[in-house]
Amino acid sequence: MAESVSSIENTPHSEIPELVRNQLEALLEKNNLEGAKSLLVPVKAVDIAEAIENLPESMQAIAFRLLSKTEAIEVYEHLDSSVQQALIEEFKRQEVIEIVDQMSPDDRARLFDELPAKVVRRLLAEMSPKERQNTALLLGYQEDTAGRIMTPEYISLKDSLTVEQTLQRIRNLANASEIIYYLYVTDASRHLTGIVSLRDLVLASPEAPLSAIVTREVVSVYTDTDQEEVARLIQRYDLLAIPVVDREQRLVGVVTVDDVMDILEQETTEDIYTLGGVQSDGDNYFQTNLLAVARKRVVWLFVLLLTNTVTGSIIQSQEDILQQVVTLAAFIPLLTGTGGNVGAQSSTVVIRGLNTDEIRSLGVGYVIFREALAGALLGLILGSVATLWSFWLQGSLVVSIAVGLSLIAIAILASVAGSALPFLFRSLGLDPALMSAPFITTAVDVLGVLIYFNIARIVLDL
Amino acid sequence: MAESVSSIENTPHSEIPELVRNQLEALLEKNNLEGAKSLLVPVKAVDIAEAIENLPESMQAIAFRLLSKTEAIEVYEHLDSSVQQALIEEFKRQEVIEIVDQMSPDDRARLFDELPAKVVRRLLAEMSPKERQNTALLLGYQEDTAGRIMTPEYISLKDSLTVEQTLQRIRNLANASEIIYYLYVTDASRHLTGIVSLRDLVLASPEAPLSAIVTREVVSVYTDTDQEEVARLIQRYDLLAIPVVDREQRLVGVVTVDDVMDILEQETTEDIYTLGGVQSDGDNYFQTNLLAVARKRVVWLFVLLLTNTVTGSIIQSQEDILQQVVTLAAFIPLLTGTGGNVGAQSSTVVIRGLNTDEIRSLGVGYVIFREALAGALLGLILGSVATLWSFWLQGSLVVSIAVGLSLIAIAILASVAGSALPFLFRSLGLDPALMSAPFITTAVDVLGVLIYFNIARIVLDL
Numbered sequence: 001m002a003e004s005v006s007s008i009e010n011t012p013h014s015e016i017p018e019l020v021r022n023q024l025e026a027l028l029e030k031n032n033l034e035g036a037k038s039l040l041v042p043v044k045a046v047d048i049a050e051a052i053e054n055l056p057e058s059m060q061a062i063a064f065r066l067l068s069k070t071e072a073i074e075v076y077e078h079l080d081s082s083v084q085q086a087l088i089e090e091f092k093r094q095e096v097i098e099i100v101d102q103m104s105p106d107d108r109a110r111l112f113d114e115l116p117a118k119v120v121r122r123l124l125a126e127m128s129p130k131e132r133q134n135t136a137l138l139l140g141y142q143e144d145t146a147g148r149i150m151t152p153e154y155i156s157l158k159d160s161l162t163v164e165q166t167l168q169r170i171r172n173l174a175n176a177s178e179i180i181y182y183l184y185v186t187d188a189s190r191h192l193t194g195i196v197s198l199r200d201l202v203l204a205s206p207e208a209p210l211s212a213i214v215t216r217e218v219v220s221v222y223t224d225t226d227q228e229e230v231a232r233l234i235q236r237y238d239l240l241a242i243p244v245v246d247r248e249q250r251l252v253g254v255v256t257v258d259d260v261m262d263i264l265e266q267e268t269t270e271d272i273y274t275l276g277g278v279q280s281d282g283d284n285y286f287q288t289n290l291l292a293v294a295r296k297r298v299v300w301l302f303v304l305l306l307t308n309t310v311t312g313s314i315i316q317s318q319e320d321i322l323q324q325v326v327t328l329a330a331f332i333p334l335l336t337g338t339g340g341n342v343g344a345q346s347s348t349v350v351i352r353g354l355n356t357d358e359i360r361s362l363g364v365g366y367v368i369f370r371e372a373l374a375g376a377l378l379g380l381i382l383g384s385v386a387t388l389w390s391f392w393l394q395g396s397l398v399v400s401i402a403v404g405l406s407l408i409a410i411a412i413l414a415s416v417a418g419s420a421l422p423f424l425f426r427s428l429g430l431d432p433a434l435m436s437a438p439f440i441t442t443a444v445d446v447l448g449v450l451i452y453f454n455i456a457r458i459v460l461d462l
Numbered sequence: 463m464a465e466s467v468s469s470i471e472n473t474p475h476s477e478i479p480e481l482v483r484n485q486l487e488a489l490l491e492k493n494n495l496e497g498a499k500s501l502l503v504p505v506k507a508v509d510i511a512e513a514i515e516n517l518p519e520s521m522q523a524i525a526f527r528l529l530s531k532t533e534a535i536e537v538y539e540h541l542d543s544s545v546q547q548a549l550i551e552e553f554k555r556q557e558v559i560e561i562v563d564q565m566s567p568d569d570r571a572r573l574f575d576e577l578p579a580k581v582v583r584r585l586l587a588e589m590s591p592k593e594r595q596n597t598a599l600l601l602g603y604q605e606d607t608a609g610r611i612m613t614p615e616y617i618s619l620k621d622s623l624t625v626e627q628t629l630q631r632i633r634n635l636a637n638a639s640e641i642i643y644y645l646y647v648t649d650a651s652r653h654l655t656g657i658v659s660l661r662d663l664v665l666a667s668p669e670a671p672l673s674a675i676v677t678r679e680v681v682s683v684y685t686d687t688d689q690e691e692v693a694r695l696i697q698r699y700d701l702l703a704i705p706v707v708d709r710e711q712r713l714v715g716v717v718t719v720d721d722v723m724d725i726l727e728q729e730t731t732e733d734i735y736t737l738g739g740v741q742s743d744g745d746n747y748f749q750t751n752l753l754a755v756a757r758k759r760v761v762w763l764f765v766l767l768l769t770n771t772v773t774g775s776i777i778q779s780q781e782d783i784l785q786q787v788v789t790l791a792a793f794i795p796l797l798t799g800t801g802g803n804v805g806a807q808s809s810t811v812v813i814r815g816l817n818t819d820e821i822r823s824l825g826v827g828y829v830i831f832r833e834a835l836a837g838a839l840l841g842l843i844l845g846s847v848a849t850l851w852s853f854w855l856q857g858s859l860v861v862s863i864a865v866g867l868s869l870i871a872i873a874i875l876a877s878v879a880g881s882a883l884p885f886l887f888r889s890l891g892l893d894p895a896l897m898s899a900p901f902i903t904t905a906v907d908v909l910g911v912l913i914y915f916n917i918a919r920i921v922l923d924l
Contacts, residue, residue, distance in 0.1 A: 014819070044681075171665055180661055202642075239720075240643075240702060258697075264726065264727075265818060275737065276806055276809070277810070278811060286824060293839075297807050298840060298843055301800060301803055304799060304800060305796060305799075305851075309796055309855070311795035312795045315795065316789070330775060333774045337770035337904055338767055338770065342763065347738070348734060348735060348740055349748075353748060357476075358747075361480060374759070377756045378759060378760060382760070389771070393771070393775075437738060441899075
């Protein structure tokens, strides 16, 4: 046993879950439960959770039952919701209640979101009254809001206490509370009036009044504040937690920085999926079945199929000039491809800038104008090269000039479309990320061939 | 004055910097320095920094001088590096030294990275010996590593102390340390042997020995650990800070969660830029000049220009069949466009999965096989629709069948290429994100037209 434990301690963190999983599976296959139990002792809850997730389904419940009661709850909170659900079905009624009752309220609310309504009703009925109330409170708020992700467990104090009394108070209360790095000061009607950090409390002299170290300028959010906004505020003001108040400024909960980091990662994944033309609904793409995968991807593809048909029919409508100068066709992919890529670049930087608030203070007009200039500059560089390149390839001066001129026009147009459409979508209340690479690329194709053939006609007529 | 202060207090957080900026500019224009000073009193440092950044350059130094000394340092640390540099040039020698000497070592190292070497040498020479040593230590580590972003200011203790003695010790030390939520236990040779949270310290009985509440399983990183890995560990284990040790396990610094959130945001922006075909170097895209913007974008565009030329010459080489069945040309954009989009979707989910470690435990083969299946499914759906759609558009059964069959083949190929190429790039030690939408779209174009014309020839021959 000592051997397997020491091998875990010397393993890089990123390899621990896999190592634990493999050793755990081997021990469970041999039915060596004691060995498996001691294997897990030095391992952190999140790593145990990942190891259990990757075990064969038949072993998950057995592995989970090796854990001590307190550890079991922490591990359970870290499990993927699909594994959480599978375990609930495996467990006996009493086991389920014990876990669910001890979970932190925000994790429990997340689990209840995923469970069938019937199971949730049964669980709620069997929970302790205090926890039932906590959960009902959270479930009453909209998904993706501060109210849903907060914990209603926090420490609130009156500022008439001294530092010493406060510390005494904390020692009696702390086990009921998820975080005590910030303490909240409220008045008689539970209005949030200030905040004290545990740091300042420890550093203050014991007989000082609490009011002497209270910060009155508190950054707080409302229960209906979007979770992404909550995350941004915690990040902006370097907070460890942010208090959540109702419309009457009464303290109702706290959102902590660790929850917020997971939310930021999830929101980023959603942004990136949208940018890549994949619908995102918060589920793990790699854990969903193929039909769900197809559903997430097919809508966009149909939209783009239609748009591409338009490009095709424009090309077909230009049959006369194409038959006259056959080499024109050879440069269509170059022009539409480059236009699409220039547009995708512009939309990428603008969409990311909107999501991070980097361009909030710059103004829509300035950003689009700047992208147009960048497009013109890129068009000039690429157009010059493409003119020489196409002349060398085909030897037709007229076609080369048409290609070069078109490329300049297309680059400007693509930059403007790529930067303007995300703003337009945002002002319509839609996600700007929908106007990303797949869409811009296809849209610029349509306009690109139109510009190309019109310029070609003009150049050929000269 | 009271009026402007209260208007700030009732403003949503996201609008504060702009409101402050506008009021500040108005007051400075009227030369009302006292008014400006009291305007800034209730405003948080990060908001003041954003307001100053957006002031006309001539006012930035004046606004900055309104701040108290301690506040000035905090605001300075939050300023964009371009504004930091501009202010350094404006300030008198003594002012500069006072600010730089008081900055936290990690922020100072970041500033020194951007300043001309000559200025850095002069500043280092004039700094206090302790701060000079701190800075030299950090600057000795590679950029983007734990060593560079850590603070060398932390509290380390011997575990022979009692809880009461420890608290006493902290009260004497705390002002020198950026964070005291975790205290680090070291042995006589400065090896990190454990960690105590301030929370546990406050909750423990005063006469208990420190060793009774020390956690021995410490998650730590090395000075050369990549900053993204540091961020992932803090996120994974829900930490407020992570200790940094050298190769001999001696404690040398601490990275805090607030710094890590900014790093995650910056790394995400770099990932998204790479996905969109924009080179990222950590600079703010919207703050760089047009030439730098063009440089960030033009390399990719040239690569894609060449690839697109290949597609063009393939189309041209098929002139015989195109002249025979002219309608074939009309479906090229549809096929290459759809293929590109399917491939972009696959590469998006795989690249994101690699960045978030979601697919670490799944295995390369499984992920690619699953994408191939998804591609086949999407190909079947889209191919059936495209067959009917193209028959309705053109009335040619042979062409419609060629389009439908090609779409199935292209969708599978695009899914495999989109999922396999990021893995290939990672195994070559390159950034998988380079194999993203712009590249995949263009690469699939080449293969798409090849497949289409070959299938068309077979179908036409039947």
